[in-house]
Amino acid sequence: MPELVFFSGTMDCGKSTLALQIEHNRSARGLQGLIFTRDDRAGEGKLSSRLGLVTEAIEAAADLDLYAHVVGHLSAGGRADYVIADEAQFLAPAQIDQLARIVDDLGVDVFAFGITTDFRSKLFPGSQRLVELADRIETLQVEALCWCGARATHNARTSGGRMVVEGEQVVVGDVGLPGAETGYEVLCRRHHQRRMTSAAARAAALSPDVLPVDRGEGPAVSGPFAAD
Ligand SMILES: Nc1ncnc2c1ncn2[C@@H]1O[C@H](COP(=O)(O)OP(=O)(O)O)[C@@H](O)[C@H]1O
Numbered sequence: 338m339p340e341l342v343f344f345s346g347t348m349d350c351g352k353s354t355l356a357l358q359i360e361h362n363r364s365a366r367g368l369q370g371l372i373f374t375r376d377d378r379a380g381e382g383k384l385s386s387r388l389g390l391v392t393e394a395i396e397a398a399a400d401l402d403l404y405a406h407v408v409g410h411l412s413a414g415g416r417a418d419y420v421i422a423d424e425a426q427f428l429a430p431a432q433i434d435q436l437a438r439i440v441d442d443l444g445v446d447v448f449a450f451g452i453t454t455d456f457r458s459k460l461f462p463g464s465q466r467l468v469e470l471a472d473r474i475e476t477l478q479v480e481a482l483c484w485c486g487a488r489a490t491h492n493a494r495t496s497g498g499r500m501v502v503e504g505e506q507v508v509v510g511d512v513g514l515p516g517a518e519t520g521y522e523v524l525c526r527r528h529h530q531r532r533m534t535s536a537a538a539r540a541a542a543l544s545p546d547v548l549p550v551d552r553g554e555g556p557a558v559s560g561p562f563a564a565d
């Protein structure tokens with residue numbers, strides 16, 4: 338049975354890498370897929386992974402009817418054995434319905450990849466629709482980690498290094514750029530709720546207000562993986 342599968346996780350957990358692997362394994366066996374993406378960091382019409390791989394993709398602009406596009410491709414004699422949709426959180430809910438229709442009316446597997454929640458831990462509309470419609474939701478197996486060592490489950494946005502909780506839902510950006518005007522950091526829920534990024538944790542550990550009294554028991558533990 339063809340399926341609509343939603344591979345979800347935080348930023349930087351390997352979604353695009355998995356999309357590229359699925360594409361590679363299927364095309365290596367002679368299958369032909371259509372790859373959609375939207376607002377990839379590498380630029381328009383690209384599906385890119387932080388491991389350095391990138392492939393051409395169809396930019397799924399807001400007004401692109403994904404179902405009509407696949408039908409048009411088939412009508413013109415093209416093949417579509419499967420469909421990949423990366424950055425699916427940016428798709429409109431109607432476009433997710435179109436993905437479901439590709440599965441149900443055309444009998445084609447659709448693999449969608451995206452983050453579920455935004456920097457305020459609110460659902461993206463496209464991800465909400467995927468949760469509502471997907472046959473299966475798969476959580477990525479490679480865990481992205483919070484600075485404390487716990488599994489990262491939430492995406493924080495930083496502005497000039499400080500976590501922010503107000504702003505536009507969509508701002509394309511990357512993790513690992515703490516000084517950037519807009520950056521992102523993955524956190525566990527506890528530290529997302531407390532707005533404690535790695536920089537904030539480091540600053541708190543260095544603050545004289547919270548320095549532990551030295552009782553001659555060795556160095557105080559601070560930084561990543563320290564208990565807070
Ligand atoms: N230099 C590196 N060496 C090994 N693995 C890396 C390196 N850089 C990134 N990765 C892996 O790539 C993952 C991010 O992959 P990517 O597909 O870009 O994530 P996503 O699409 O979920 O944002 C990281 O979680 C890590 O496992």
Ligand SMILES: Cc1cn([C@H]2C[C@H](O)[C@@H](COP(=O)(O)O)O2)c(=O)[nH]c1=O
Pocket residue numbers: 347348349352353376378451452454455456457492493494506507508509510511521
């Ligand atoms: C949390 C959050 C993220 N984004 C953007 C930032 C990136 O461009 C993508 C996620 O890409 P990834 O391959 O999963 O790392 O989404 C955003 O626009 N708004 C947010 O709240």
